[in-house]
Amino acid sequence: MQQATWIGGAMKPTGKDVDPQDRSFGQRVQKLRKDQGRTQAELAATLGKTSSWLSQVERGIQPVQRMDLLQQIADELGVAVQQLRPGPSEGSGMSQQAAPLSLSNDLDETRRLISGHPALQTLLAGGDSEELRPVDLLRNDVNDLWELTHSGRMAQVSALTVELLPELERATRTAPEGARDELHLLLSRTYQALSAAFVRQDEADAAWVTADRAVFTAERSGDPLHVCASVFRMVQAFVRLRSLGQAEHAARTAIDALVAEDGASPEALSVLGSLHLSLALVHARAGARSEAKEEIGRARAIAIRLGENRxxxxxxxGPVNVEIQAVSTAVDLGDAGEALDIGLTIDAADLSPERQGRLLMDLGRAHAQRRHGGEALDCLLRAEAIAPEIIQTHQSARAAIRELVLVAGVNASRDLLDLAERADALD
Incomplete structure (x- = not known):
């Protein structure tokens, strides 16, 4: 029977089941590192990874399949990629080009797609393209993309995007003029979904790129509220990039524009309230307590005016999402008691798995601040069950897990240690 263990949120082989190629690769990395007199921690830091991750690579437990990461490791060690991972032998009948490295199962294919121009061939062909699918079918695909994003099914997000995004990019350039506004809107919604997905995967630079494209295509659609909604996605990317000044400027610009127009439709209120929540997040991350609470208050007033969750x-x-953000803001500011008082009264059952998982994660963080180890672990495990990437990619979640392990010491439970391993929280 094969032996396996949970590592980094996925089942990895151990012992005899390690792929020989991965083991050989890890041994080469280890030898080169040691020849240079570098520790695992030192090399891992230059790669933006943890020492535990590098340890797993060197033991062959953690495969390195992304070409960009392989190139980064080779560059750091001062060798060619071919020295780290030789291609097939000449007698194998396969060239290196015929056997490319596989990509991981999340958003790597999408990231690669947006690194190029999805419609360059159409531009060079002077606008000629194959027949377009009906707009209602494209609209259904965009709706499905958002459903997958909210559900955290990132492999399916990537698979759908690889087909949908180039098609929409071509359609906006080749469809009759009268149909292009709606196609630009569908393209903007697609880029908004991708930005949200990249934020959830902690791919902040890709989230910024896609949010910027969402802004541009929303403007071409003629829908200013979608422009503002795209700015909201950009703010989230800036926060993940720790560019709080840019995040504040982007949010404030959109808020000022909406207030100047005095939009009172439910849709305008939803965007305005969401931007105030994003500004509360920015202030909380900056430690600006009074400013953060003022923005929560403004969002709460808008939610009351709206009168429903939308x-x-x-x-x-809506009212529930405002309180979820109030919990998060309180935790960021160190007000664990306030966070628990608010959070334990919230019924988020009707919201997406993303929102439910975020609430549970923040409640776990609040319990951790209060040294309620059992309650914190329970919340974090429930968050992981609903939205695994929140635990695996969110720095605050990993910090809370690490703190729980340190406080528990030798009494740390198996469940806690396993969670810490899956979240890569044990540097």
């Missing part, structure tokens, strides 16, 4: 522009704005 999902305009896939923002899920």
């Amino acid at each position: 999902n305009d522009f896939n923002l899920e704005f």
Whole structure:
């Protein structure tokens, strides 16, 4: 029977089941590292990884399949990629080009797609293209993309995007003029979904790129509220990039524009309220307590005026989401008691798995701040069950897990240690 263990949120082989090629690769990395007199921690830091991750690579447990990461490791060690991972032998009948490295199962294919120009061939051909699918079918695909994003099914997000995004990019350039506004809107919604997905995967630079494209295509659609919704996605990317000044400027610019127009439609209120919540997040991360609470208060007033939970522009704005953000803001500011007082009264059952998972993660963080180890672990495990990437990619979640392990010491439970391993929280 094969032996396996949970590592980094996925089942990895151990012992005899390690792929010989991965083991050989790890041994080469280890030898080169040691020849240079570098520790695992030192090399891992230059790669933006943890020492535990590098340890798993060197033991062959953690495969390195992304070409960009393989190139980065080779560059750091001062060798060619071919020295780290030789291609097939000459007698194998396969060239290196015929056997490319596989990509991981999340958003790598999508990231590669947006690194090029999805419609360059159409431009060079002077606008000629194959027949376009009906707009209602494209619209259904965009709706499905958002559903997959909210559900955290990132492999399916990537698979759908690889087909849908180039098609929409071509359609906006080749469809009759009268149909292009709606196609630009569908393209903007697609880029908004991708930005949200990249944020959830902690791919902040890709989230910024896609949010910027969402802004541009929303403007071409003639829908200013979608422009503002795209700015919301950009703010989230800036926060993940720790560019709080840019995040504040982007949010404030959109808020000022909406207030100046005095939009009172439910859709406009949803966008405005969501932007105030994003600004509360920015202030909380900056430690600006009073400013963060003022923005929560403004969002709460808008939610009361709105009177219901809505999902305009896939923002899920409404009274419940405001309180979820109030919990997160309180935890970021160190007000664990306030966070628990608010959070334990919230019924988020009707919201997406993303929102439910975020609430549970923040409640876990609040319990951890109060040294409620059992309650914190329970919340974090429930968050992981609903939305695994929140635990695996969110720095605050990993910090809370690490703190729980340190506090528990030798009494740390198996469940806690396993969670810490899956979240890569044990540097």
